[in-house]
Amino acid sequence: MSEWLASLPTGWMYVGFFTLGLVRGLGYYAVGAGGHKAATRRGRKVSGRGVAAVQRHGARAVVVTYPFYGLAGATQVAAGATRVRLVHFAVALALVSSLWAALQTAVGVAAINVLTSLG
Numbered sequence: 001m002s003e004w005l006a007s008l009p010t011g012w013m014y015v016g017f018f019t020l021g022l023v024r025g026l027g028y029y030a031v032g033a034g035g036h037k038a039a040t041r042r043g044r045k046v047s048g049r050g051v052a053a054v055q056r057h058g059a060r061a062v063v064v065t066y067p068f069y070g071l072a073g074a075t076q077v078a079a080g081a082t083r084v085r086l087v088h089f090a091v092a093l094a095l096v097s098s099l100w101a102a103l104q105t106a107v108g109v110a111a112i113n114v115l116t117s118l119g
Contacts, residue, residue, distance in 0.1 A: 017105055017108075021096070029077070030080060031080060032077040060092070062075055062092040
């Protein structure tokens, strides 16, 4: 198993993590957009301090909160709910997903190197 892990190309690991970050973020955005549609159909208004902050800062809120697990997901859902322009959201998401993928790839390669040296 450790030989198979060591044979994986690092570039493919990065692409996989980057794709995972994009799909996850766009999924959160879609959940927020769907919640916004459901709320407006029922005659309710989407509100709250967090939603107001995302409305005020837009896609920049996605970049700032991305390192904080939980807060990043909530911000992405709020971005969908407040209708942050999808192009701006996607650019911010691509930026933070590329950084996240680089970090995860580096940690993954280090872990694989440790596993292969032990075996």
